[in-house]
Amino acid sequence: MIEVRALTMRYGRTVAVDDLTFTVKPGLVTGFLGPNGAGKSTTMRAVLGLESPAAGEALVGGRAYVSLRRPLRTMGALLDAGAVHGGRSARAHLAWLARSNGIGADRVAAVLEQVGLAGVADRRIGGFSLGMKQRLGIAAALLGDPAVLMLDEPLNGLDPEGIRWLRHLLRTLAGEGRTVLLSSHLMNELALTADHVLIIGRGRLIADTSMDALAGCFQGDVLVRTPDPGRLTSVLRGHGAKVTDGDDGALSVRDLAAAEIGALALAAGIALAELSPRGASLEEAFMRLTGDSTEYRTAQEAAR
Numbered sequence: 001m002i003e004v005r006a007l008t009m010r011y012g013r014t015v016a017v018d019d020l021t022f023t024v025k026p027g028l029v030t031g032f033l034g035p036n037g038a039g040k041s042t043t044m045r046a047v048l049g050l051e052s053p054a055a056g057e058a059l060v061g062g063r064a065y066v067s068l069r070r071p072l073r074t075m076g077a078l079l080d081a082g083a084v085h086g087g088r089s090a091r092a093h094l095a096w097l098a099r100s101n102g103i104g105a106d107r108v109a110a111v112l113e114q115v116g117l118a119g120v121a122d123r124r125i126g127g128f129s130l131g132m133k134q135r136l137g138i139a140a141a142l143l144g145d146p147a148v149l150m151l152d153e154p155l156n157g158l159d160p161e162g163i164r165w166l167r168h169l170l171r172t173l174a175g176e177g178r179t180v181l182l183s184s185h186l187m188n189e190l191a192l193t194a195d196h197v198l199i200i201g202r203g204r205l206i207a208d209t210s211m212d213a214l215a216g217c218f219q220g221d222v223l224v225r226t227p228d229p230g231r232l233t234s235v236l237r238g239h240g241a242k243v244t245d246g247d248d249g250a251l252s253v254r255d256l257a258a259a260e261i262g263a264l265a266l267a268a269g270i271a272l273a274e275l276s277p278r279g280a281s282l283e284e285a286f287m288r289l290t291g292d293s294t295e296y297r298t299a300q301e302a303a304r
């Protein structure tokens with residue numbers, strides 16, 4: 001479990017994280033989402049104790065990370081996949097990390113296998129692609145077989161096959177009861193990966209909700225085609241719908257469900273050629289939530 005309580009982080013006059021409170025629970029993949037500069041990396045650095053908060057605290061398994069004697073066994077983290085010694089091999093890098101954390105050498109081979117780097121384990125990291133470095137960073141995070149994993153933009157640099165692989169891995173780890181937190185600035189990346197999502201903007205919490213609830217809050221419109229759009233428009237407006245002319249003669253209807261539109265059309269004797277509910281994409285939901293600070297509040301209330 002990761003607990004962030006009333007955390008405020010400042011860089012000079014910049015408030016990077018502003019009174020942030022959330023809990024990341026075991027058994028779920030939790031996405032940490034926000035536009036560039038929202039404060040995700042700063043929050044993760046605070047969880048790792050790399051920077052001190054101006055106020056509040058961040059705990060891992062109920063303790064400050066820096067107070068743990070064998071930290072890699074409690075939480076594995078990936079912050080910057082590029083921050084590795086390019087002259088070492090992947091195996092040597094992991095072996096050094098394992099030794100310094102009292103972790104057996106057998107784990108090195110196990111995690112190299114787990115992340116698909118066993119075949120290149122003895123090559124210099126300097127020649128690795130960004131995707132391979134991400135895999136190596138994930139291997140390092142897994143080294144201590146920790147109950148908590150925290151990964152900053154781990155999908156960044158992975159090809160579609162790598163993304164599928166990582167999704168499967170994270171879901172498996174959460175299925176084993178571990179706590180998994182991963183950040184991203186792209187909702188679509190998280191939509192298929194995370195069960196739960198924490199959204200921040202300008203250092204503040206905007207939403208703390210299940211992915212399903214978030215999708216449900218952002219119902220889209222219903223696309224309707226009929227040979228008699230004028231009459232249908234007035235019938236639907238008479239029942240409180242917002243109706244606008246969409247592309248190629250179709251109507252876009254909001255505030256009435258597809259079934260209600262169908263029933264009203266039938267009662268009025270109007271034929272329908274098409275009736276298609278269109279969900280707003282999660283990416284749109286994210287844009288609407290993080291659009292500006294005035295919208296934050298209304299959208300947050302809507303998301304609850």
Ligand SMILES: Nc1ncnc2c1ncn2[C@@H]1O[C@H](COP(=O)(O)OP(=O)(O)OP(=O)(O)O)[C@@H](O)[C@H]1O
Nearest residue numbers: 011014016034035036037038039040041042043185
């Ligand atoms: N070392 C630093 N010195 C000064 N300001 C910083 C520093 N690190 C971050 N900031 C500022 O703090 C705010 C939060 O940055 P942070 O990197 O945590 O955001 P982020 O959500 O991780 O963004 P990204 O998706 O771009 O990585 C930004 O305004 C950023 O400019």
